[in-house]
Amino acid sequence: MRIHVADHPLITHKLTVLRDKTTPSPTFRQLVEELVTLLSYEATREVRVEPIDIETPVAPTTGVQISSPRPLAVPIIRAGLGMLDGFVKLVPSTQVGFIGIQRNEDTLQPETYAKRLPEDLSNRQCFVLDPMLATGGSLAATVDYLFEHGAQDVTAICLVAAPEGIEAMRKAVGDREFTLVVGAVDAGLNERGYITPGLGDAGDRLYGTA
Ligand code: PRP
Numbered sequence: 001m002r003i004h005v006a007d008h009p010l011i012t013h014k015l016t017v018l019r020d021k022t023t024p025s026p027t028f029r030q031l032v033e034e035l036v037t038l039l040s041y042e043a044t045r046e047v048r049v050e051p052i053d054i055e056t057p058v059a060p061t062t063g064v065q066i067s068s069p070r071p072l073a074v075p076i077i078r079a080g081l082g083m084l085d086g087f088v089k090l091v092p093s094t095q096v097g098f099i100g101i102q103r104n105e106d107t108l109q110p111e112t113y114a115k116r117l118p119e120d121l122s123n124r125q126c127f128v129l130d131p132m133l134a135t136g137g138s139l140a141a142t143v144d145y146l147f148e149h150g151a152q153d154v155t156a157i158c159l160v161a162a163p164e165g166i167e168a169m170r171k172a173v174g175d176r177e178f179t180l181v182v183g184a185v186d187a188g189l190n191e192r193g194y195i196t197p198g199l200g201d202a203g204d205r206l207y208g209t210a
């Protein structure tokens, strides 16, 4: 597993506003979108491209285009949906598959309630979107599913991660091709399995249900 922790003042600044409990939902949603776009730049560093011949107004030249099969973005519903527009803005040709997982707040175990993805993911580069990596249960279940269906490599983009979740992902992915791109690594989990200091319940803050 490779891990990249963003080290950029603009990202830390935006995360600070996101964490602030007085930040209202509309601003929270806007910041999530902006942060994803910034993190996606790093997350797509290894996106596969192929050469293409074009003509500029001045001369013929060779550039690159994103290869087929196209990258697949996989937001984990619900909170991950708030990250989709920001990713698609950077990679408009991406395809999108959806997975719905809710963490059982008593056991902290992930419960999958929806899946709508291409059946065959052979040779796919997948980009999983979820703002929070807490125990790692939800992300590990998603990444397992993608690899079991043929994904070639998987990159997860998370805004905030706990060290416990990062460790759990290391164990879960073993030697498979997995990269984690995060905006910040926080101190740890509290007794309710929430990231601390974190930003609270990302889904509730995105959709105003707190
Ligand atoms: C949150 C978050 C992750 C998960 C992280 O979703 O968006 O999917 O918790 O926790 P874990 O690492 O311990 O699995 P939640 O279950 O609250 O569902 P929601 O997105 O529908 O709000």
Ligand code: URA
Residues within 6 Å of the ligand: 079, 132, 134, 193, 194, 195, 196, 198, 199, 200, 201, 202, 203
């Ligand atoms: N899910 C969240 O939304 N926030 C946390 O801190 C942990 C899990």
